[in-house]
Amino acid sequence: MRAVRTSLVFVVLLFAVTACAGGGRPVDLANVTSVPGPSPVGVEENPSQSATSTAPAPPCDPMASFRPPASMPTPGQMPDGSTMRAIQDTGKLIAGVDQNTFLFGFRNPTTGSLEGFDIDRVHEIAAAIFGDPNKVQFKVVTSNNRIDALEKGEVHVVVRTFTANCARWQQINFSNTYYVAGQRLLVDRQSNVTSLDQLGGKKVCAAKGSTSIKTITEHQAKPIPVQVDNWSDCLIMLQQGQVVAVSTDDTILAGMVAQDPNVKMVGDRFTQEPYGIGIPKANVDMVRFVNGVLAQSIADGKWRDSYDKWLGRTGEQAPAPPAPVYLPE
């Protein structure tokens, strides 16, 4: 009897001990705690100041350019020794453009051809030189490479939402202003942000080498500048929730709104961005010629047609074409 009881106690104890000691745990074979989201190639957060700031330039009127010649040469018969003649002899105008900015310079994915308000300007210049608007070789340049491409002579002109300012006038020439844009903010539809002042410590996107990234970097509210290679990269970063706002020229932002109705443009214009066509410093005759082309295009209504075709779809009131300002001769 006693032996039975003893062994019973022993067995119960044994069970108790094994029950406590057998601390099995559920095993997680894969433990993923975070996954880095994809981001555009070449994106940089908080770029070093030297990349965006330039030496202060002497004051100037960035919109003032050289007066066009009294009479424009006939297409296909450029005056001997002129820059235009050299271009005519090579058989094509090499234009630095953008292929990623909707409404200004973008590749139409359906046809594969480049289109937009800037691209129309290029065709007008080609038509004036050759009598054929299609004698153009487009060369895509990033915002950051525009001045470089002109200085190295890789392109004859740059037509790429190019703001004329005094610092850039030191390095290259600009044509007359063919459009005046202004920097604004683009945010998600749900957002109640209306100005850069509300974005201290928040990420705001703009393209490398643009005037916009400089404005963001130098803003007193100290937003975190995020710079990318192409403007459309800013749109997809906003869509992917990697930045809270995009800030640049309202025209570029309008192109983004046209692509995605879930983003909206807010606040007032807080800068003035006169767009000019970039031309190498040495080619003043070319600047005069291009100014003549622009004046003609405004006079015969082509500028207006082009505006309606591209920028008209944003619903903004069509402004009067910018009046040319000429440098004192």
Added chain:
Amino acid sequence: MVTTPVSEGPATPGTRRVLSLPATAARSVRKSAASTPGRLFLIGVSLVVLALLTGVVGAIAMQEKQSTIDSLIDHREPVAAASQQIYRSLSDADATAASAFLAGGTIPPALRDRYDMDIATAGANLAKASADVSGDPEAERQVNELAQQLPVYTGLVETARAYNRQGFPAGAAYLREASGLMRAKLLPAAQELYEIDSARLTAAQDAATSVPWVALGLVVVLLGALVVAQMYLTRRTNRLLNVGMMVATGAVVVALLWGSVALLLESSRVSNGREHGTGQVEVIVQARIVALKMRANETLTLVARGDGGEYEDEFQNLSEQITGDGSNNLITRARGLAAGQETTDLLAAAQKNVDDWLAAHKKIRELDDGGAYGDAVSLAISPDAKTSAANMFTQLDDNLLKALREARQQFADDTSGASNAMTGLTPGVGVLALLAAAGVTMGIRDRLQEYR
């Protein structure tokens, strides 16, 4: 018989007896070694134990070798092939997506199918490769990276497609992001995984060709012991021969010869399969990867439209690895390793494809740099034009793939030949060891009986 002194204590007599067994044994061994029959008995027992031990160790060694070889064919090489297939499919998907974008409009069905096929192939091979990575944290990391990022990549490509259909340039931006993800994360992980699997294959081949020193040592010791024992017997009993011992010696000699010949054959076939099979596969795979990278760079240069200088530089740098007469040329190196005429011919055709492709590429660059962008694009991606870069690249890839299959076949032939060389060796070694043990028992028993 109780040989241990009994003393008072808590331990029972039984336990004490057990505890004192070793001492008892040692004492009795010493006692028997003093007389000749006792010594004979000890020699017999030792030889039998040694023979059985040699048999067990030898059989296990042979069994291990056999399974190493079999796993080369069934497992290691297929996994390495699967991981190279992952790289190939992903890289091709990237180049195809870029081509489809260049083509404009809705995606041409051929390109769409090719992309879908690439993604499906990559996914299926990834599943196979991931079943194999446990225990190798580095390989596991690569598989994780691939498994986590591949769906992200395809998501970006689909978003790009949706925007492209609407005619918005945001599509191009998503495609650039997708391609960036592929080049920065997926392809490096796939390449790393392939290198790991390839190194594991080589390590398994090393194991298959290594000499089983322990087993070999035991056989030699056993043989020596048998010879010494017979010399001792001859001296003690004045009889020249002992049938049992001769049988035992014969069995051990047969085992040694059979094993040596089989292992030599096996290791030479495995080495052959390594040199002309997997070694060649590795070189061809490298050539293929180079060609794929070049193709991606070629299309991306056109996508960038004048802003793609670095892609073109990379193309030119890479092209040095599959052109020229030097040892840098991977295709030439693969030809040097080719075992059959067929592979040599395929690689010669591949070399010609490379030259034609580079000629087409040169023309594409001239057209693009000269302003004829549309012509450049169509020469690059059109499947209709016979001399288009797309066709040249496809032919090159096909020829490399065929050469790759030949080389894999070579590996499979050689390695299964190696496996055949080992046929029956495992049970054979066991049986021969038993025979040796039986011979020793017989021979010693005969002599012991003479002492009765």
